[in-house]
Amino acid sequence: MSVSAPVYPTRWRRPARMLRDRRWRLLVQGAALAYLVLALGSFEVEWSRVVEGLSRAQRFAHGFLQPDFISRWSDIRQGLIESLTMTLTATVVGVAISVPIGIGGARNLVPASVYGLCRAIIAVSRSLQEVIIAIFLVAMFGFGPLAGFVTLSFASIGFIAKLLADDIEEIDPRQVEAIRATGAGWWQVLHYAIQPQVMPRLIGLSLYRLDINFRESAVIGIVGAGGIGATLNTAIDRYEYDSAGAILLIVIAIVMLAEYGSSYLRRFLQ
Amino acid sequence: MKPTPVTPDAPTTYADVWTFRTPRARLALWFGWLALVALFVYCWQVMNADTMWVFVADAPSQAADLGSRMWPPSMAYLPELMAPLWDTINIATLGTLGGVIMAVPVAFLAARNTTPSRIWIRPVALLVIVTSRSINSLIWALLLVAILGPGLLAGVVAIALRSIGFVGKLLYESIEETDSRQVEAISATGASAAQRLDYAIVPQVMPAFWAIAMFRWDINIRESTILGLVGAGGIGLKLQSSINVLAWPQVATILLAILATVLVSEWISARVRHAIM
Numbered sequence: 083m084s085v086s087a088p089v090y091p092t093r094w095r096r097p098a099r100m101l102r103d104r105r106w107r108l109l110v111q112g113a114a115l116a117y118l119v120l121a122l123g124s125f126e127v128e129w130s131r132v133v134e135g136l137s138r139a140q141r142f143a144h145g146f147l148q149p150d151f152i153s154r155w156s157d158i159r160q161g162l163i164e165s166l167t168m169t170l171t172a173t174v175v176g177v178a179i180s181v182p183i184g185i186g187g188a189r190n191l192v193p194a195s196v197y198g199l200c201r202a203i204i205a206v207s208r209s210l211q212e213v214i215i216a217i218f219l220v221a222m223f224g225f226g227p228l229a230g231f232v233t234l235s236f237a238s239i240g241f242i243a244k245l246l247a248d249d250i251e252e253i254d255p256r257q258v259e260a261i262r263a264t265g266a267g268w269w270q271v272l273h274y275a276i277q278p279q280v281m282p283r284l285i286g287l288s289l290y291r292l293d294i295n296f297r298e299s300a301v302i303g304i305v306g307a308g309g310i311g312a313t314l315n316t317a318i319d320r321y322e323y324d325s326a327g328a329i330l331l332i333v334i335a336i337v338m339l340a341e342y343g344s345s346y347l348r349r350f351l352q
Numbered sequence: 353m354k355p356t357p358v359t360p361d362a363p364t365t366y367a368d369v370w371t372f373r374t375p376r377a378r379l380a381l382w383f384g385w386l387a388l389v390a391l392f393v394y395c396w397q398v399m400n401a402d403t404m405w406v407f408v409a410d411a412p413s414q415a416a417d418l419g420s421r422m423w424p425p426s427m428a429y430l431p432e433l434m435a436p437l438w439d440t441i442n443i444a445t446l447g448t449l450g451g452v453i454m455a456v457p458v459a460f461l462a463a464r465n466t467t468p469s470r471i472w473i474r475p476v477a478l479l480v481i482v483t484s485r486s487i488n489s490l491i492w493a494l495l496l497v498a499i500l501g502p503g504l505l506a507g508v509v510a511i512a513l514r515s516i517g518f519v520g521k522l523l524y525e526s527i528e529e530t531d532s533r534q535v536e537a538i539s540a541t542g543a544s545a546a547q548r549l550d551y552a553i554v555p556q557v558m559p560a561f562w563a564i565a566m567f568r569w570d571i572n573i574r575e576s577t578i579l580g581l582v583g584a585g586g587i588g589l590k591l592q593s594s595i596n597v598l599a600w601p602q603v604a605t606i607l608l609a610i611l612a613t614v615l616v617s618e619w620i621s622a623r624v625r626h627a628i629m
Contacts, residue, residue: 099559135499174388221414314494330491338486
């Protein structure tokens with residue numbers, strides 16, 4: 083019985099890494115192409131308006147290169163103070179509220195009913211955009227940094243409580259067992275077994291959230307919640323692109339400082 | 353059992369009770385908390401110097417009033433939302449696409465092992481990444497609406513510009529984490545620099561690349577829902593106009609639609625990332 087030798091390809095071809103089946107690959111590529119055609123088809127661009135805007139773009143670039151810190155300095159200063167104070171107070175309050183919720187969201191510490199409630203709070207806080215929350219809180223509390231403070235505190239809860247709860251669920255159970263074997267109660271287990279394990283991470287998360295809250299404080303001002311965002315919005319509405327450029331440069335500088343500072347501190351603490 | 357002999361330089365008296373921390377650590381901790389509380393109180397005072405507490409006092413009644421106006425959501429408004437929702441998804445998807453296309457070269461220029469020049473080009477690439485990351489897409493949209501005029505284009509460009517930093521940062525970190533032995537193996541075959549990238553580095557970062565792109569797409573769906581507030585198209589425009597005419601049942605419908613879209617996109621992105629990684 084003779085077996086005809088199979089025909090081997092003489093040239094090496096790179097194997098497909100993701101969708102190994104050729105039909106699937108064609109289907110996915112076809113679907114992506116069809117979507118692109120549809121999406122670009124429903125896309126209307128008014129080119130005359132774009133061309134008209136180019137001169138503004140030029141003026142904006144000019145403003146960015148020659149920022150004007152002086153003429154609106156008192157507004158910028160006020161906005162910055164609001165943003166920074168709002169960031170700090172919101173982070174402190176957000177962390178203070180998230181710690182109990184984060185503990186309640188850890189399945190290895192609490193009964194299912196508490197777990198469900200805390201995870202529900204986390205889910206609500208995470209799924210709503212800061213700006214949308216801010217719109218409602220401005221309607222409730224009036225314009226100004228207090229509405230921003232409440233918004234950022236609320237948004238911090240979802241972030242910190244979720245990551246803290248996940249972290250507590252992943253702790254070393256042997257340490258908990260050891261403390262419990264000494265006859266410790268629930269609070270003592272929390273204090274002596276859990277807290278030392280999650281504290282470095284909690285501090286790291288809080289610093290990271292401080293950084294995020296400052297960035298967000300620059301945004302929620304656009305809907306009236308105070309801070310540097312309000313100043314920026316005013317500057318752009320007045321077509322003062324040199325002041326807007328100055329504000330953006332200050333925001334970028336502070337964000338960079340905060341990012342390097344918080345990553346340095348986190349490395350130092352861990 | 354005999355106790356071990358005490359070394360001469362050890363303290364002669366010991367505390368009878370075990371404590372969690374040493375006295376010095378306790379003191380430092382106490383001062384740390386004091387400083388934090390003092391800073392908090394000071395910031396609170398500065399922040400609320402101009403707060404009108406009269407408005408704050410009636411916030412609960414305002415909230416109850418708002419809630420009663422929003423309920424029940426107007427379901428008849430839902431069909432009208434489909435076109436803006438499609439626009440929102442397009443803004444997010446096309447914006448992600450544009451952002452990724454721009455982010456890939458930046459990431460390769462920023463990664464230590466692939467950058468052509470560590471002294472000249474790498475800092476520029478890092479600056480691009482930081483600038484893009486520190487300005488929120490809503491602020492990009494605010495600028496771009498002023499420049500390009502209101503509409504979808506401003507939204508797409510805003511999302512794309514914001515995505516560069518995020519995708520670029522995560523991608524350059526994963527390029528730096530690639531296995532250098534594979535690069536060495538490829539270069540041992542006599543491959544040029546371009547071939548080294550193509551055959552040694554790109555296959556290693558490909559899964560991370562798709563995961564990052566999907567993750568960013570998910571975030572972009574969230575962000576594109578609000579871009580309309582500053583005029584950059586999508587469902588945010590409907591939200592803005594409904595709030596302006598105080599049509600609260602419509603606002604409730606829009607919020608539900610946004611919530612559903614966000615949940616679905618999060619689910620899709622999690623599934624795809626799970627399949628890739």
